[in-house]
Amino acid sequence: MTCTPATLAGYAILAVLGLALTRADLACRRLPDRLVLPGYLLAGVPLAIGQPAALPRAVAAGLACAAWYGLFCAAGWLGFGDVKLGGLLGLALGFQSWGAVVAGLLASAVLGGLHAALARRPVIPYGPAMLAGNFVILLGSLAQ
Numbered sequence: 528m529t530c531t532p533a534t535l536a537g538y539a540i541l542a543v544l545g546l547a548l549t550r551a552d553l554a555c556r557r558l559p560d561r562l563v564l565p566g567y568l569l570a571g572v573p574l575a576i577g578q579p580a581a582l583p584r585a586v587a588a589g590l591a592c593a594a595w596y597g598l599f600c601a602a603g604w605l606g607f608g609d610v611k612l613g614g615l616l617g618l619a620l621g622f623q624s625w626g627a628v629v630a631g632l633l634a635s636a637v638l639g640g641l642h643a644a645l646a647r648r649p650v651i652p653y654g655p656a657m658l659a660g661n662f663v664i665l666l667g668s669l670a671q
Contacts, residue, residue, distance in 0.1 A: 530669060531576075531577035531578070532577070533573045533574070533576040533577030534573065534574055534577030534578055535577075536573040536577075536624070537570045537572070537573035537574035537577060537619070537622075538570070538619065538665065538669070540566070540569045540570045540573065540613075541566060541570040541584065541619055542662065543660040544562055544563075544565075544566045544569070544570070545662065547562055548562055548563065548610030548612065548654055548658060549655045549658055549659075550656075552608075552652040552653075552654035552655055553652055553655060556606075556652045557565075557606075557608060558606070558608030558609065558611065558612050558654045559608075560586070560608075560611070561619075563608065563611045563612055563615060564611065566615045567614075567615055567618065567651070569620060570598070570615070570618075571585075571596065571618055571619075574618075574619065574622045576608045577622075578622050579612050580619070581623075582622075582641070584621050584622075584624075584625065585618050585619075585622045586618065586621070587621065588617040588620060588621025588625065588628045589614045589615065589617040589618030589621060590614065591617060591628070592613040592614055592616060592617025592618075592628065592632065593610055593614030593617065595611055595612040595613065595632065596609055596613035596614075597610050601645060605653055606653075608654065609653050609654060609657065612654055612657055612658075613657060616631060616657060616658070616661040617631075619661070619665065619666060620661060620664060620668075623665065623668040623669075624668070627664050627665070627668045630664045631660055631661040631664045631665075632660075633660075634660030634661065634663055635653075635657040635659075635660035635661060636660075637654050638654075638655070638656040638659050638660045639651065639660075640654035640655050641656075642656050
């Protein structure tokens with residue numbers, strides 16, 4: 528993957544949004560639409576400018592991740608904010624590769640499980656685990 532200035536700008540925007548979303552989810556167990564939804568444009572446009580050939584895969588990855596998390600939302604295990612965030616994170620990792628998308632899903636699950644075990648609670652805000660897991664994979668992907 529070529530790291531263009533536009534690509535780095537898109538991921539930097541996502542990182543800043545991720546910090547705000549983590550704070551919000553930990554404080555009030557909500558991922559506000561006013562933060563998540565603009566992220567699709569604020570991060571997605573620079574990423575698409577930086578890697579236009581990867582846009583179809585990124586869109587498909589975003590939809591696939593939203594559908595995956597949607598299954599857990601329908602079962603009552605996640606909130607709809609997690610579904611929307613999952614789509615955004617899938618879009619972002621989709622600019623890297625399908626392998627990065629799958630690794631992001633797995634890393635999120637592992638970190639979410641660790642958070643629940645350490646907190647000794649079965650119900651936790653899952654957004655921070657999603658963000659942390661995806662950023663670990665993203666940083667590893669960008670380092671290659």
